Amino acid sequence: MSVLVVIECANGEVKKSSLEAASYGSKVASTLGTTATAVAIGDVQPGALTGLGAQGISKVLLDNDTRLHNFVGSAYVKVIAKAAAQENSNVIVLSNSNIGAAIGSRLAVQLGASLATNVVALPEISGATFTVRRGVFSGKAFSNVELTADKKIIAVKKNAIEIEEAAGGTATVENFSADLSDADFATAPKETIKQSGDILLTEADLVVSGGRGLKGPENWHLIEDLAKALGAATACSKPVADVGWRPHHEHVGQTGITVSPNLYIAVGISGAIQHLAGVNSSKVIVVINKDPEAPFFKAADYGIVGDAMEVVPKLIEAAKAL
Amino acid sequence: MKILVCISNVPDTTTKITFTPDGKEFNTSGVQFVINPYDEYALTRAIELKEAQGGSVTVLNVGEADTEPNIRKALAIGADDAIRVNIKPTDAFLVSQQIAHYAKEGGYDLILMGRESIDYNGFQVHGMVGELMGIPTVAPAIKLEVNGTTATLEREIEGGKEIIDVALPLVASCQQPMAEPRIPNMRGIMTARTKPLKVVEPVGQEAKTSVQHYELPPAKSGVKMIDAENAGELIKLLRNEAKVL
Numbered sequence: 001m002s003v004l005v006v007i008e009c010a011n012g013e014v015k016k017s018s019l020e021a022a023s024y025g026s027k028v029a030s031t032l033g034t035t036a037t038a039v040a041i042g043d044v045q046p047g048a049l050t051g052l053g054a055q056g057i058s059k060v061l062l063d064n065d066t067r068l069h070n071f072v073g074s075a076y077v078k079v080i081a082k083a084a085a086q087e088n089s090n091v092i093v094l095s096n097s098n099i100g101a102a103i104g105s106r107l108a109v110q111l112g113a114s115l116a117t118n119v120v121a122l123p124e125i126s127g128a129t130f131t132v133r134r135g136v137f138s139g140k141a142f143s144n145v146e147l148t149a150d151k152k153i154i155a156v157k158k159n160a161i162e163i164e165e166a167a168g169g170t171a172t173v174e175n176f177s178a179d180l181s182d183a184d185f186a187t188a189p190k191e192t193i194k195q196s197g198d199i200l201l202t203e204a205d206l207v208v209s210g211g212r213g214l215k216g217p218e219n220w221h222l223i224e225d226l227a228k229a230l231g232a233a234t235a236c237s238k239p240v241a242d243v244g245w246r247p248h249h250e251h252v253g254q255t256g257i258t259v260s261p262n263l264y265i266a267v268g269i270s271g272a273i274q275h276l277a278g279v280n281s282s283k284v285i286v287v288i289n290k291d292p293e294a295p296f297f298k299a300a301d302y303g304i305v306g307d308a309m310e311v312v313p314k315l316i317e318a319a320k321a322l
Numbered sequence: 323m324k325i326l327v328c329i330s331n332v333p334d335t336t337t338k339i340t341f342t343p344d345g346k347e348f349n350t351s352g353v354q355f356v357i358n359p360y361d362e363y364a365l366t367r368a369i370e371l372k373e374a375q376g377g378s379v380t381v382l383n384v385g386e387a388d389t390e391p392n393i394r395k396a397l398a399i400g401a402d403d404a405i406r407v408n409i410k411p412t413d414a415f416l417v418s419q420q421i422a423h424y425a426k427e428g429g430y431d432l433i434l435m436g437r438e439s440i441d442y443n444g445f446q447v448h449g450m451v452g453e454l455m456g457i458p459t460v461a462p463a464i465k466l467e468v469n470g471t472t473a474t475l476e477r478e479i480e481g482g483k484e485i486i487d488v489a490l491p492l493v494a495s496c497q498q499p500m501a502e503p504r505i506p507n508m509r510g511i512m513t514a515r516t517k518p519l520k521v522v523e524p525v526g527q528e529a530k531t532s533v534q535h536y537e538l539p540p541a542k543s544g545v546k547m548i549d550a551e552n553a554g555e556l557i558k559l560l561r562n563e564a565k566v567l
Contacts (some may be wrong), residue, residue, distance in 0.1 A: 010480075010481075060515075070484070071479060071484070073449075073458070073459065074458070077465070087390045097480055098461070098462060098478060098479060098480060099443040099478075099479075099480075101446065101449070101461065102449055102459065102461050103449075104446070105414075105445075105446040105447070105448065105449025105450050105452075105453070105459075106449040106450070106452065106453040106459070108446070108449075108450065108530070109414070109415070109418070109449075109450050109453035109454055110453060111532075113530070114511050114530040114531050115414065115415075115446055115530065115531075116531065117443070117444055117445055117446060117541070118443050118444075118445075131534060134443075135443060136441065136442060136443055136536070137333070137339045137348075137440070137441055137443070138335075138441075138443060140339040140438045140538075140539075141339050141341070141536055141537065141538050141539070141541075142536065142537045142538075142539065143534075143535075143536050143537075144533070144534045144535050144536075144537070145531045145532065145534065146531065146532045146533075146534055147530070147531055148529070148530060148531060148532055149530045178435060186458070186489075187458045187460070187483060187486055187488050188486075189477070189484035190485055190486065190487055191484065191485040192479070192482060192483075192484045192485075193482050193483050193484070194481055194482035195481055195482050200481045201482055203480065205566075206566070206567075230567065236500050241498075248464075248498050248499045249478060249483075251498075254335050254359075254440055255335070255360060255440070255497070255498065259560075260565045263560065263564070263566040263567070272336075273335070273336050273337075273338070274335045275334070277335075279555050280539065281539070282513050283566065284560070284564045284566050285542075286556065286560070287545070292447045297545050298542070298545070299542055300542070300545045301542065301545060301546065301564065302545065302546050302548060302556055302559060302564070303545045303546070303548070304460070304547070304548050304549075304550050304553055305547070305550060306550030306553065306554060307550075310550065311550050311553045312394075314553035314554050315553055315554065315557060317554060318553070318554030318555075318556070318557035318558070319557050319567075321554075322557065322561065322567065
């Protein structure tokens, strides 16, 4: 028995959410009295994987089939299923990402496993009962769920677990091949369109988000400049995406993206319950709004009552001076 | 083209979530239920495809009789007929088994659903149904076109999107900007009353998870206000007090 952690890689690096998954997986392994092995897929060099040792991973299996650089569900599932069989893994830990959800759901059926997504805490293990806490009702509540099958797949929500910063051991990287055929790549994308140079919203530790209080797309540079000064990703409220000031993939809220960064700065967003659902697991929330009655202030840690056009430039200046 | 759209019955997005005192059940008293907003994107796109290319749209809901008002609403928006699998949807695998069974039986070309329900937030059913049926899943899909026996989809990935050609049949879990949801008109509401809604029994009741209890997140301790004139002070507090910068 062992714990298997799925490591997503992009642009030669391990994604931060996968470091969190590794930290989670090795903690589960030590509770269960076993070891955690990782399986890495995607565009990465072996040298970038040895650092997983700091998260408690001793061995990393790397399938460097270049066809895996783009996500292809059936091929990814095959690689992970083979690694899980080889390592005799009863617990598989993934990131709660689009890739994690696509793999986890198919793998759960193949392995007859229990699957919990959106998991926010380490499991409670007592005898044969294995219970995890997951976010439900779009961030408005948590549910404690028992995973009743022998095999368990856990998709860990971003920022739910600390990454170990201390220099730990070095993981050894072993080549691994699932002997994939062309048929496994039948649903390979014919084209991939990447956004240029931005910080990924779903991976970001800091997020600056704007709403209708910005008055128009011509003022959006305030959000971008503040984000740049802080090293943050940018996001927006649903009305802003609906009127087309910003693309839908930046829309944070109940029917958009759920974020859980360390810092969420909301500028000119009133804080409708649907928006709060998408952000309320952020560690620190700052609200800037000219309406002192804006409901968002009740969910905030820090607040400024004022016009975005006057307040944000002061914040940019202070952030640049850091 | 035969399209199956799976819909969930969920609390309205403005609902204040509370639980029974023992924390075991969601407190439904006074709660208005709606079609899961993500499922509405799937439903609207299905109706658009039917209008453009012909065929039929069937909606499927796994749920008890109290979901029927929202199934009728889906019929009013433009679906042709409906299936309700009579079991409480307590687990993603349980729900997926029902969908896979009735989807196979109906021989659909496209099985569409929302990326996740806004109550359970599993984002699991799409892949489970695809795996149970042995067909591809595209999730989350933001655009869908059908040309004969092939569909072209755009799939959102972290930091961009992919364009994929997939042979039918397939499963797609939808999110915006897939389609602009529609409000049923009076004629739709009238005709929905007589459209067929078939109630069928569940096929197997195996679940892989069991909810023990629910909890609400801890309340925020209160907001610290900073004067707009000294807005720069905020940055110092974020660094020295909150330690997030």
